[in-house]
Amino acid sequence: MFDEIQFDRIKKLPKYVFAEVNELKMAERRNGADVIDFSMGNPDGDTPEHIREKLIESAQKTKTHGYAASKGIPKLLSAISDWYKRRYDCDLDPSTECVATIGSKEGYTSLAYAITNAGDVIVVPDPTYPIHSYSFILAGGNVVKFALKFDEDYKVDEDQFFIDLEKVFKESTPKPKYVLVNFPHNPTTATVTPEFYVRLVAMAKEKRFYVISDIAYGDISFGGYKTPSIMSVPGAKDVAVESFTLSKSYNMAGWRVGFFVGNKKLIGALQKIKSWLDYGMFTPIQVAATVALNGDQQCVQDITDKYEHRQDVFLEAFNKIGWPMRKNQASMFIWAKIPACAMHLGSFEFSKRLLKEAHVAVAPGIGFGEYGDEYVRIALIENDNRIRQAARNVKDFLKQFETENK
Helix, strand or coil: CHHHCCCHHHHCCCCCHHHHHHHHHHHHHHCCCCCEECCCCCCCCCCCHHHHHHHHHHHCCHHHCCCCCCCCCHHHHHHHHHHHHHHHCCCCCCCCCEEEECHHHHHHHHHHHHHCCCCCEEECCECCCHHHHHHHHHCCCEEECCECCECCCCEECHHHHHHHHHHHHHHCCCCCCEEEEECCCCCCCCECCHHHHHHHHHHHHHHCCEEEEECCCCCCECCCCCCCCHHHCCCHHHCEEEEEEHHHHCCCHHHCCEEEEECHHHHHHHHHHHHHHCCCCCHHHHHHHHHHHHCCCHHHHHHHHHHHHHHHHHHHHHHHCCCCCCCCCECCEEEEECCHHHHHHHHHHHHHHHHHHHCEECEEHHHHCHHHCCEEEEECCCCHHHHHHHHHHHHHHHHHHHHHCC
16 A cells, blocks of 8 residues: 555655765765765855854853744844845845745745745746755746856856746746746856846836845855845835845854845745744854844955855866866856866766766766756865865876877
């Protein structure tokens, strides 16, 4: 009897490529290999001291040990609203236009379940962070994709973006209900200008769809680039919500602190479903997150400077060995095209062989979508010496392909 039970939602999920990479990575380490790991965007630095101290202080108070408000404690919601006002000059009502989530993944999964009817169409440019698509697929939606196009400096071709989006609306039945964007982009690091969001809001109002924007890497930008927010556009709250996470900006990945802001209808739906599904984050974590958002932001700049320095070291080391890469404007990643001599492998096989033979772990681009298969994503989570050692390992690894191709 039990063998006949079908778990239909789980059947919709492909094998998680990154889980397989992690299994291979752990197997190599069990065999004694020193794996240099660039595969996951898991910050290697400490959470800033003043944030940790606030957590400890709050946890010492027994009154903080009970259930918390699922949508976020009032002080955290106010801190989120104030952060948006300082950074993007956007006015938000903390109680109706802000909601705290248990990291980005929980936020997207809960939002998708709250707002998706069976058969709804969601547009997600490809490649993309997997939860952006699969949260809606699991909720019964249909995801339509088009290739995200950008130049060699990782700047989105914004005119082409809107041409492709217009084509989706002409060809799709029913018409898309949601369009999801993520800039700085994970995995490609691609960026947009403020004008992009002006055009997107205007199109959303014309064609009557909602925009879901993810700016998780918004703080990590280089060379004078400043990440824009859709919330800065007049009227954006009529058609859009936006998410952010403290994981990268404050080295708080394991703390699981994120939030969504914007349109009252969508935020209200997310607040309501969370009231059924969870009791929110542990209150001391929310108190510490409040301090992170309201406190001295020098720690964010220090973290950003570290990623920019590592990117410079990485590009210098890998360009020298014949794996050409260019500097991007934002995020903690490098989106690297597979060397021509190994392109025939595809990103998954290339990543597996790189791990087994060079002991260097990266994320295969195919894990982010079909248009990512010529690339790998590299997370800047190893120090300078480890980066240079990885380059030496990869140089020897690539020699075999150069010999084969002669």
